[in-house]
Amino acid sequence: MKKFLMILALMLVAALGTTVMAQDTPVELRITWYDDGNESAVLREILDRFEAENPDIKVVIDIVAYQAVLDQLPLQVEAGEGPDMARVTNFDAYKGYYLDLRPLVADAALWESSFDGAVLGALQSGEEDADAIYGFPNQFTVTGPFINRTLFEQAGVEVPSDSSDAVSWAEWTAAAREVAEATETPYAVAIDRSGHRFAGPMFSEGGMLFNEDGSITIDTPGFRTMAEQLVGWHTDGITPAEVWVGSGGSYAAAADFFTNGQLVMYMSGSWQIGNFAGKIGDTFDWSAVPNPTGDGGSTGMPGGTMMVAFAQTEHPEEVARVMDYLVQPDNAREFTEKTLFIPAHLGLGEINFVTEDESAKAALTTFASEVPKLSEQAYELQFGGRAFAINNPVRDRLTQVLTGELSLDDAIARIQQDVDDALAAAAVS
Amino acid sequence: MVKTLLFPVTSVMGWLFRLIISAFDLIMQPLQNRLGVKGMAYVFIMPNLVIFGIFIILPMLLNFYYAFTGGTQLFLENRPFVGLDNLTTLFTCGNFLDPNSCREDLFWRAVMNTGGYVLAQVTLLVLFSLVTALALNRNIRGRGFFRSVFFYPVLLSPVVVALIWRWILQQDGLLNGIIVALGGERVPFLLSAGWGQAWVVIISVWAQMGFFTLILLAGLQAIPSEFYEAANIDGASAWQSFWGITLPLLMPTMFVVLVLSLIRAVQVFDQVFSFTGGGPGTATVYMVQYVYTTGFANQTKEYGLAAAASLVMALFLLVLTAIQLRLGRRSEIT
Numbered sequence: 001m002k003k004f005l006m007i008l009a010l011m012l013v014a015a016l017g018t019t020v021m022a023q024d025t026p027v028e029l030r031i032t033w034y035d036d037g038n039e040s041a042v043l044r045e046i047l048d049r050f051e052a053e054n055p056d057i058k059v060v061i062d063i064v065a066y067q068a069v070l071d072q073l074p075l076q077v078e079a080g081e082g083p084d085m086a087r088v089t090n091f092d093a094y095k096g097y098y099l100d101l102r103p104l105v106a107d108a109a110l111w112e113s114s115f116d117g118a119v120l121g122a123l124q125s126g127e128e129d130a131d132a133i134y135g136f137p138n139q140f141t142v143t144g145p146f147i148n149r150t151l152f153e154q155a156g157v158e159v160p161s162d163s164s165d166a167v168s169w170a171e172w173t174a175a176a177r178e179v180a181e182a183t184e185t186p187y188a189v190a191i192d193r194s195g196h197r198f199a200g201p202m203f204s205e206g207g208m209l210f211n212e213d214g215s216i217t218i219d220t221p222g223f224r225t226m227a228e229q230l231v232g233w234h235t236d237g238i239t240p241a242e243v244w245v246g247s248g249g250s251y252a253a254a255a256d257f258f259t260n261g262q263l264v265m266y267m268s269g270s271w272q273i274g275n276f277a278g279k280i281g282d283t284f285d286w287s288a289v290p291n292p293t294g295d296g297g298s299t300g301m302p303g304g305t306m307m308v309a310f311a312q313t314e315h316p317e318e319v320a321r322v323m324d325y326l327v328q329p330d331n332a333r334e335f336t337e338k339t340l341f342i343p344a345h346l347g348l349g350e351i352n353f354v355t356e357d358e359s360a361k362a363a364l365t366t367f368a369s370e371v372p373k374l375s376e377q378a379y380e381l382q383f384g385g386r387a388f389a390i391n392n393p394v395r396d397r398l399t400q401v402l403t404g405e406l407s408l409d410d411a412i413a414r415i416q417q418d419v420d421d422a423l424a425a426a427a428v429s
Numbered sequence: 430m431v432k433t434l435l436f437p438v439t440s441v442m443g444w445l446f447r448l449i450i451s452a453f454d455l456i457m458q459p460l461q462n463r464l465g466v467k468g469m470a471y472v473f474i475m476p477n478l479v480i481f482g483i484f485i486i487l488p489m490l491l492n493f494y495y496a497f498t499g500g501t502q503l504f505l506e507n508r509p510f511v512g513l514d515n516l517t518t519l520f521t522c523g524n525f526l527d528p529n530s531c532r533e534d535l536f537w538r539a540v541m542n543t544g545g546y547v548l549a550q551v552t553l554l555v556l557f558s559l560v561t562a563l564a565l566n567r568n569i570r571g572r573g574f575f576r577s578v579f580f581y582p583v584l585l586s587p588v589v590v591a592l593i594w595r596w597i598l599q600q601d602g603l604l605n606g607i608i609v610a611l612g613g614e615r616v617p618f619l620l621s622a623g624w625g626q627a628w629v630v631i632i633s634v635w636a637q638m639g640f641f642t643l644i645l646l647a648g649l650q651a652i653p654s655e656f657y658e659a660a661n662i663d664g665a666s667a668w669q670s671f672w673g674i675t676l677p678l679l680m681p682t683m684f685v686v687l688v689l690s691l692i693r694a695v696q697v698f699d700q701v702f703s704f705t706g707g708g709p710g711t712a713t714v715y716m717v718q719y720v721y722t723t724g725f726a727n728q729t730k731e732y733g734l735a736a737a738a739s740l741v742m743a744l745f746l747l748v749l750t751a752i753q754l755r756l757g758r759r760s761e762i763t
Contacts, residue, residue, distance in 0.1 A: 070728075071725070071726050074730075075503075075730075078503045079503065092728075093728060241600075241617070241620045242600055242619075245708065245709045245710070246599075246600075246619050246709060247706060247708060248702075248705055248706015248707045248708040249706055249707050249711075249722060249726070388728040388729060389728070389729060391728075392728055399708070399710055400710050400711060402710070403622060403708075403709045403710030403711075404622075404710075405538075405710045405711060405712075406529070414534070422728075422729035425499065425500060425501050425729055425731055426729060
């Protein structure tokens with residue numbers, strides 16, 4: 001009996017110890033994250049403060065390549081193996097898997113007043129979840145071109161946008177080409193290998209994807225004009241072929257060519273500002289310039305990243321506390337000021353970007369003034385829920401034109417077919 | 430002294446071993462009494478069979494079912510049955526030799542690319558492996574060293590091989606650096622379809638040759654030296670010995686090499702995917718990459734179409750293997 005009591009006492013002590021240990025062990029939450037610049041470092045600083053104030057939660061940031069967010073994260077989430085939270089750009093890929101934070105956050109009204117309803121709505125599936133809050137935008141982006149101003153000065157060529165508000169792509173290409181030839185710079189112009197990046201210039205040239213009846217038409221004069229210019233850049237050898245032709249089937253940026261001083265004009269977007277400020281430094285002067293103008297006006301593409309929570313998390317309340325902390329104006333402002341992003345938070349007040357780089361400050365102003373010029377078609381493409389069916393076929397089929405596998409006519413017909421197939425497949429489910 | 434010190438340890442281990450065996454006996458003896466000695470064979474292969482069933486048979490059956498479903502949902506319960514729709518999509522073609530006339534042009538590009546790759550890669554691989562094996566079979570100085578050198582690439586991860594070669598061949602890579610330093614112009618090794626396809630073949634031959642050389646070397650060493658001595662006495666030339674002795678006796682090994690390399694070539698994926706990503710354009714998109722892209726990498730994940738394509742590929746491999754087996758059997762008879 002004595003022995004039995006002794007064993008019982010030992011078991012009780014062990015059980016108690018385990019419980020105490022379990023109480024002391026913080027809940028671990030994981031965020032899948034990719035970096036354009038210093039974002040994860042800034043987020044870590046904010047989360048360190050959060051963890052100090054909330055010792056029962058530990059947040060791990062898993063930094064992955066952007067391509068992994070596009071290719072692997074949707075599969076992980078669909079298979080129930082995803083993280084608790086993630087930074088994503090492909091909002092449509094996770095619809096149906098988001099965690100509704102509305103009942104979990106301290107003040108849902110703060111969320112609604114802090115972010116544009118249409119942007120929060122980009123995560124929703126339809127009327128059935130029109131009330132849900134699945135995440136928040138932590139960065140607003142606009143696509144637009146950058147130029148190497150030093151090369152223009154060395155070539156003695158005037159920067160076209162310095163004297164005109166409406167410079168066409170053809171005029172920009174001619175000027176960049178002249179600069180490249182005069183300064184023996186390898187490449188005049190480049191654009192990221194991305195359907196999203198192609199879309200802004202295409203809309204500016206007069207392209208229209210979305211019809212009033214809701215259907216999509218690829219074959220418009222504006223689409224052809226921009227596609228022909230892209231082909232012309234490659235035929236003339238004024239763009240680095242590695243970006244579109246040598247990158248297989250994936251996204252590719254031409255940023256390295258620009259930061260290395262091998263490129264005069266680079267069509268990318270506002271998310272590059274922090275990257276350029278860090279990498280280019282004093283090496284040369286660079287500027288963001290307004291989007292070129294065509295028959296469709298002068299528009300870039302809106303975009304951005306969202307911090308989202310997934311319903312498969314085992315700790316929804318803790319996830320909501322983290323998300324709630326990050327949307328607080330002070331924290332959101334700090335993130336914006338240190339990452340040099342255009343804020344998507346409407347309640348931040350005055351922003352003092354943390355940089356001494358004058359080029360970066362000027363670029364932020366330029367991109368901010370591009371926002372009011374964004375066209376309705378551009379917003380529809382980004383937030384209308386059909387980008388998943390359009391962007392990649394545009395990118396991949398145009399690459400086939402560049403390699404000679406398809407004519408532009410065939411490519412446009414194939415893009416239309418790919419878009420229709422993708423929308424039909426998504427509608428079947 | 431050591432023996433005395435270790436005695437308690439060995440005793441405990443021996444006791445443990447006997448305990449485990451006795452525990453097994455407790456299960457195995459009644460099983461053998463019930464199933465008989467022949468039946469016990471099934472008991473012993475059961476663990477392997479279960480693993481095979483879970484990881485090979487079950488996925489195959491799932492893949493088969495997926496091929497007849499549509500939509501973009503992952504789980505079968507959410508996927509509608511669409512019958513032969515996916516196979517019809519794959520096989521709707523104006524002219525099978527012109528991918529542009531096909532409904533699913535990328536599939537047919539992948540089929541044609543794979544065909545070209547298999548033909549070139551297997552031919553070169555078998556040829557170079559044979560020549561290397563013949564050279565390494567001779568009594569040359571540093572034979573062991575050379576055998577290691579040729580086998581070394583086999584030990585490398587395909588992704589590492591791809592990245593190293595990409596670094597060598599890219600526009601600003603090592604090879605173009607040398608060419609420019611010698612006064613030449615950069616060559617678009619990874620930017621033109623022809624160059625891309627050629628390098629994919631060259632690199633895969635380089636990376637796999639060591640493995641097949643080793644198999645052929647074993648085959649060569651199994652040929653009795655008396656045959657060559659007799660041929661030598663009869664005045665046969667080296668060439669005659671090769672055609673009359675080496676090649677016929679090496680045929681069974683050659684056949685194994687051919688089957689293995691052919692199957693491997695049709696399944697080519699990881700190395701090429703890391704090396705070119707399927708580019709330039711779609712010049713190096715092969716069948717497995719088509720399946721992967723359609724099912725997993727595209728933003729619209731068409732699992733059904735991908736499963737149907739992999740079914741076609743499996744069928745193709747099955748036919749290929751059957752033909753080879755028949756040819757192999759015929760050559761054994763003759």
